Amino acid sequence: MQVRLAEHLGMCFGVRDAIDLALDLTSQGPLTILGDLVHNPDVVAQIDAAGAVRVQRPEDIGTPSVLLTAHGVADRVRLELRQRGLAVHDATCPLVIRAHRALARLAAEGRHVVVIGQPKHVEVRGLVGDFDEYTIVQNEADLDYLAERIERQPDLRLGVVAQTTQPLERVQELIEAMRRRLPNTDIRFIDTVCQPTKDRQQALRDLAAETDVVIVVGGPESNNSRKLVELARSLGRPAYLVTSAEELRPEWFINCSLVGLTAGTSTPDAIIGEVQAWLEKH
Ligand code: SF4
Incomplete structure (x- = not known):
């Protein structure tokens, strides 16, 4: 065969850099990683063996240093950690930061922010985490909510980005479905698939x-x-x-x-x- x-x-450069940073920091002293650094069991085992502690919630951080993963977090989480006096090391991938900036730009234009992606994925939680109002679209059925909102607020304009690891074709299908479903709505999409x-x-x-x-x-x-x-x-x-x-x-x-x-x-x-x-x- x-x-x-x-x-x-x-492995992409974002994950590679995050692992290198984690290993470097663990060699300097106690470190907590907020969330899963990467979704690969062998790499996680390697980081565990180097002595890093992994927690899923900010309130469980027990070391003076914390590392944010390549998936990124909301700015309000980063700020809270700094206010607690923690040394915050940031491995957020530059292409995730680009998605955050795109969403902030759309919000600054007065648009309702929409993220195409998985509602529970850590990157998506980070993307929407600084907004009080947002919509996450994973499939066509999720467009119902947007249609209801537009019915109540016909002048609502939408600003859409995608989770960086979504298949581009699927994202484009959902954008087209959104435009078909909401033909009179001003929709601006910024392609943030990395x-x-x-x-x-x-x-x-x-x-x-x-x-x-x-x-x-x-x-x-x-x-x-x-x-x-x-x-x-x-x-x-x-x-x-x-x-x-x-x-x-x-x-x-x-x-x-x-x-x-x-x-x-x-x-x-x-x-x-x-x-x-x-x-x-x-
Ligand atoms: S955004 Fe893309 S390049 Fe960055 S860590 Fe995620 S998959 Fe890798």
Whole structure:
């Protein structure tokens, strides 16, 4: 069985920089990480082994230093932490900061802010966390709420951004559905899907076109890894998400001569290498 690697795959610069910063800070003294630094169990284990404490809520921080993850937080959370006297280290990815700024610009124009993404995702919570009023759109059904608001307030203008790891095609579908549903509403969309996500999705399209089966290496909690699996399947390719080589099953590759390999933005190169070696051996 031959293996073809996606042209763009694996860890993005935002995650790589966040891990480097976490390891550097843990070598200097006690550190708490607010939230999951990355959605990859091996990397999390590595950071735990370096001595960092992980908490999900600001009130549980018990060290003088705290690290914010690449997913970002609302400004009000950052401010609260500083007011508590904590040394706040910030690993927020520059492309997440760009999404925050885009949303702030739209709000400054007097628009109702809308985020296309997963309502519970930490990045989305951070994006909307500084607004008292906002709407999160995950699917077409969520447009009902916006339609009701516009009925009550017909001059409402909308400012829309997307979670950085959403598939661009899906975001565009939802924007079109929004424009169809609200034909008289002024809607301004700023594309905040990050370039590494776009590159990985395009590379996967190319890979799926020429391979029999697609393997995505990534953690089960990794949004962008799951989206890569969904995209490959929507293109008609059997696709599987694995965290490591141990999860690969020989029966997935019956009658398969060319397997495509890609990985989410939080997957370390070493794990991709192990999966590749397993596939090449079979
Ligand atoms: S997926 Fe995109 S936005 Fe998120 S950390 Fe990586 S480069 Fe930054």
